[in-house]
Amino acid sequence: MRRILFENVFSRALTEPAPAVDDPELLTLAAQLKEGIDRTFGGSLSIRQVDAGSCNACELEIHALSNPYYDLERFGLKFVASPRHADVLLVTGPVTHNMREALERTYNATPAPKWVVASGACAIDGGVFAGSYAVVGAVDAVVPVAIRIPGCPPSPKTLIRGLLALMAAQPAG
């Protein structure tokens, strides 16, 4: 183990520069949200992920955000275990009827001010599962949504772009 640790100290970091926020729609949203977030959170956000019915591919890519290539925490964004510690709910999947109450309760347990990010095609409009007897559909049919991140599933880069837009700030240096 010592050898691996030692090598790690001297090898180049895998972490890559942040992708640019180039989507005009995201930028507009970012401008609107920037002021509130800066004032309230001093540039740092805590995220609680909620799978409201996803196929789990969305979760895999959200997981990847914590690997050494993306290292989400350097942007002041971190995943927390409890909605009570969260500023942002990152919601995936079409909301199933069986998860609806759990999502509502998670939302209600999150202290205001708070933002909901609908991540992935399913969260945006139900995706391929829209219209099923078992799903309510889009996340915004259940809780108010601040920002939408497209993709099936959104890649880690797309996720970072969306979350950075929410933060409305490129990482300082």
Place this chain on the structure above:
Amino acid sequence: METSFQEFAAIEAVAHHHPWPRRLVEAEMWLDLAARLAAGEGTFLALWGDVGAVHLAFLDAGATAVPAVASLACRDGTFPSVAALLACAIRPERAIRDLFGLTPIGMPDERYWLDHGRWPEGRPFHPPEPAEASAAVVPPYRFLASTGPGLHQIPVGPVHAGIIEPGHFRFTCNGETVVRLEARLGYVHKGLDRLMAGATIERAAKLAARTSGDSTVAYSFAFARAVEAALSVEAPPRSQWLRALMAEIERLANHLGDIGGICNDAAFSLMLAHCSSLREQVLRTAETAFGHRLMMDAICPGGVTVDVKKDGMAAVRGLLKVVRAQFAELVELYDNTASLADRTVATGRLSAALARDFAAGGFVGRASGRSFDARRDLPYAPYDRLHFEVPVLTEGDVNARIWIRIREVGESLDLIEQILAGMPSGPIAVDLLGHIMGVSEGLAVVEGFRGDILAWVRLAADGTVERAYLRDPSWAHWPLLEAVIEGNIVADFPLCNKSFNCSYSGHDL
């Protein structure tokens, strides 16, 4: 002497069910088959519902066990319970009742399973009565009782602390020791079976690819093979080899993710960091080769939708080098870290008997002495032309489930090398339209990273999907997870859970 397998084999098979037979049976033989399976003379594969009928897929006894399907018409809306004899059929049977309104007579557990009393339209496949919201019929869930002094309960979920799928775990504990764990699932039930019914093959394939996101390749593979079997079509050779390439890349990505994840649940985050960067490199290679990190929708009935991209082959070769070099060091690190072994060895032991009784597949079964791998035992192209070992261990603990994965990473690397070397040229898909003629049915079993995935499909005369069923290996693994945690401490649950890595979405459908 009971000879029900032979008697069953003597029944004329249903026309246009391929490649293995489906036969209509009466209640008596239905029960007799269940009893044979319970006696260990064959192997349970799946039990699923249909409109007015139930189907039981199994491997019959004998050295060359091949799958077969027994179907029973439920004339009065009931069928004799298989679960009364076979514990692994309990949850499938509960799901059949929830979705199809068919009552298993003598079912040992009458609680609703996928139906949480929240669907607005009642039984999805049982429309005749005026739709009654399921809330009207589903009573509040009653967890199984545990009695004794000093017991307390810990409820967890459906929203968990990490970035994982939702489900509820109810622990009953004495101090730190788990006396009973009971899972309640169904939270991510999206109505997949109902969405498939009436869908075009193309749309159904999209749905199949989203059954369980980590196994999107394996599900697309299984569904495609079932459709091709129904239509008696062979996908072109190149597409079959490309499918296997994707399947092994998917297995590699998942095993690497799991090995890191399990170690992280023992607070050894160094392994997670290294394994997750290897996993990231696998996904990036998949994107270079096939244009999507998870290779979603890359396999379709009839072939594949994408040929390997220009730099793809070189990228895969480069990946093999990187993984071979770095993974060996990580294996050494795992093997030489005593504090880690202290957590994984002898933890969460699954007995060989339970693994056999539940026909546990994948690393769960193979870590507990059950040597089954659909790639070898029900060979399909191109695996019938490739060489690989199926590792088997008998300890059945978390450590054994890690070692099976470690060995399988090596096998997948070798397989990818063989696939690159043997990749034939030619077309990558055939048009299915010309092959559609009348009602036809197909069955396929494909080895995903987590175990064998069964896909069954019935196509209507117009080529749409009339009914499709996809069986995730997790149906067997979830109840076994409950068994292995008994007597372990609560703090070892994440470790046991991650070593099983069951699918919620694949199970909840």
